Amino acid sequence: MTPGKKVCIAGGGPAGVMLGLLLARAGIDVVVLEKHEDFFRDFRGDTVHPSTLNILDALGVREKFDAIPHKPLPRLDVVANGVRVHAIDFTTLPPPNRMLTLMPQWDLLDLLAATGKRHPTFDLRMGAEAVDVTRAADGRVNGVRVRTRDGEDVIPADLVVAADGRHSTVRDVLNLVPRAQGVPCDVLWFRLPYPHSDLPDTLAWISEEGMVITIPRPDYLQCGMIIPKGSFDEMREEGLAAFRERLARAVPPLRAVVEQLESLDDVSLLSVQIDRLEQWWTPGALLIGDAAHAMSPAFGVGVNYAIQDAVAAARVLVPALRSGGAADIDAACVAVQRRRELPTLLMQRIQRAVHRTIATGRGVRLVDNPPTRMQRAVMRVAIPIARRLMARLVGYGFRPERL
Template identity: 55%
Template sequence: MSPQDQPERDCVIAGGGPAGMVLGYLLAGAGLKVTVLEKHADFLRDFRGDTVHPSTVTLLGELGLREKFLQLPLTRLPTLDAVVEGQRITMADFRTLRAPDNFLVLAPQWDFLNFLAREAAAFPTFELLMNTEAGGLIMEQDQVRGVRVETPDGGREIRATLTVAADGRASVLRSAAGLVPDEFGVPIDVLWFNLPKPPSPPPVTLGYISSRGMVLTLDRGDRYQSGMAIQKGGLDELRAAGLGALRERLTRAAPVLQPVVGTLQDWEQVKLLSVQINRLRRWYRPGFMAIGDAAHAMSPVFGVGVNFAIQDAVALFNAISGDLAAGTAPVEKLAAVQRRREMPVKVMQLIQRNGHKAISRAATGRRFAPRWVVAVIRIASPLLRRFTARFIGVGIRPEHVKPAAAGSRRSRRRQPGGRSLT
C-alpha cells in the first residue's frame, strides 16, 4: 500500500444519529481517530426517535455522562400508561427496575445529539463534519477502504480502517456496499404532529387505543408530541377528506384532545412516518459494518429504535476497538457483532409485526382485541407491568461497555481552555 493510500482515520462513521455519535464517542475515548459525518448543518429535525430507555441511561452512567445527560430538558416517566377501550392500564412500571435507572426518558433527539457531540469534542481524536454527506465507498480488491464525501467545498476521500454505515433506513453506504435488506410488510403508517396540552390534562398517557382508532400523546412538558396510526398509504385519502376529518378522527379516538385539535390548521403541521421493518441478512463486509436502522429498521412500537441502535454501537466498540488500535478490522469480529445483535432484533421485530396487526384493526375502526383479552390485560396488569418494564426498558440482551475496552483509553480530554485532562 502506497503512503497516499494509508488510512488517515481508524474509523469513519456515516450518520450523526444516536448510533454514530455514541460509537464516535466510545472510539475517541479509546484514543482512536474517528470521523463522524452528518449530512445536515445541525441536528434540529422534529419527530425523530426521542425515547431513551433505562438501558441507555445505564450506559451513559458507565461512561460518566449520566448526571450531565439528566440535566437536559427532558421528561422522566416512571410508568407507561395507556387508555385501552376506555380503561386506563399501566402497561409498564419502570419503578420495578433496579435503581437508579428505573425510569424512561423522553428527550428531544437534537438535544441528545448536541450533548453527545459536545462531550465527544473533548477528545482530541474525535472529528465531527457537519454538512458532509457520504456519497460512496472506496473499494480496493473487495475491501472497503473508506468513503467518498461531498462537502460545501467539494468532494474528498476519507480513508479508514473501518467504515460504519449508521446513516439510517435509507442508508447510502449500505447500498454502496451491495447490501439489500429484507422487507417485512407493515400495514400501518403514523402521522406525527404537535398539540398543546388541553386544560386540566389527564395523567401522563402514552396513548389511546380502541375501535375508534389509535392516538399517541407523548408528554413534552407544555405540549404533546402526538401521533395517529393510519392504514399504510392512507394519507392521500385522509388529505382529500380535509383537516376537519383528521380532527374528528383524533377526538373520536382521544376525546381529551377535543379542546386543542383546532390548532391543526395546515397539513404542513402533519408529518408522515412511513413505518418500516426490515433487516439485512448480512450486516458487514471486509472493512465495513452497518448498524442501527442501516442494518435493521425498527417500528415505532415500544420506541426501541434509538436504544437498539446504541446497543449496536456498544457491541461493535467492545468487539473491534482493540483491533482498530492495532490497525485491523477482522471480518470475523464484525460477523460476531451481527450474531450477537441479530437475535434481540429478530425477537423485537417479530413482536412489533404482531403488534401492527392489532394497531391496524384499531386504525380501520375495529376492536384491536376481543373484550376478554382487554379484561385479562387489565386484571393481569400488576404482574405484566413488571415484565414489560424489563422487556422494554432493559431489553433482551443489554450491552455494557467492557472494562477492558473502556480501560484502553489512550486519549486525554481537553479542558475548555485547550488543556488536557488526564
C-alpha cells in the same frame, strides 16, 4: 498505547455519534460524518430508555443530561375503549434508572457530540454527506467519498461504519438490500398543546376509532395517529375538519385543542417499515442501527437498539482496531452481528405481532366499557404481570449492553 486504525462513520444519529464517542474514548482515530449542518430534526425518536440512561451514567455525563429539559416517565398508561390501564411500570426495574425519559433527539446528540469532542481523536464533521465508498484493488472498502459545500473529498479508513439510517446511502453503494417485513400501517406525526394540566401521561389511546399515540413532552404533546398504509392522500382529500373530528373521537380529551392544528401541512407522514439485512458487513465495512435493521415505532425502541449496537460494536472492534489487521477487523464485524442479530430479530417479531393485532391503522376493540366480569378477572391477573414484563422488554430490550 498502540496507535489505532482510522474509522469513518457515515451518519450522525444516535448509533453513529455514540460509536464515534466510544471509539475516541478508547484512543481510536474516528471521523463521524453528518450530512446536515445541525442535529435539529423534528419527529425523530426521543425516548431515552433505562438501559441508555445506564450507559450515560457510565460515561459520566448524567449531570449534564439531567440539566437538559426532559420528561421522566416512571409509568405509562394505555386507554383502551375509554378504560385506563396502567400498562408499564418502570419502577419495578432495578435502581438507579427506573423510568423512561423523553428528550428531543437533537439535545441528546448535542450532549454526546460535546462529550466526544473532549477526546482528541474524535472528529465530527457537520454538513458532510457520505455519497460513495472507495475500494482497494482487491475490492475491500477502504474509505468514504464525502460531499460538502466546498466540494467532494475522500476520507481513507481501515473501517467504514454505515450508521446513516433506514435509507442508507452507504448500504446502497455496497449493494446490500435488506429483507422487508410487511407492516400494514403508517404514522402521522403532529403536535398539540396539553388540553389541561392534569391529563395523566398516556402512551396510547386504542378504540374502534383507531389508535393514537400521545407522547408527553415538557411543553406539548407529540402525537402520532396510526393509519392504514398508503391512506394519507385519501385523508388529505377529506380535509382538515374531518381529520380533527377523527382525532377528537379517538382521544376525547384532545377535542378541546384540535383547533390548534391549523393545517394538514403541519402533519408529517412516517412510512413505517421493518427490515433487516442478512449480512451486516462486507470486507472493510460494518452496518449498525437502522442501516442494518429498521425498527417500527412500536415501543419506541429504535434509539435504544441503535445505541446498544454502538456499544456492542465498540467493545468488539476496539481490540481489532488497536492491533489487528484487516482480517481481525472483519472478524470483529462478524462478531458484532452475531451479538446483536438475535435481540433485533426477537424485537422485530414482537413489533410485527403488535402491528397484526393492535397497531393496524384500523379500529380495534380490546375491552368493553365497562369491562365484562371475565375481562375484569383476566385483567386482575394479567396486567400486574404485564407491567413488569413490559418494563423489562421496553426498558432494556433482549440483550442490554453495558460499557
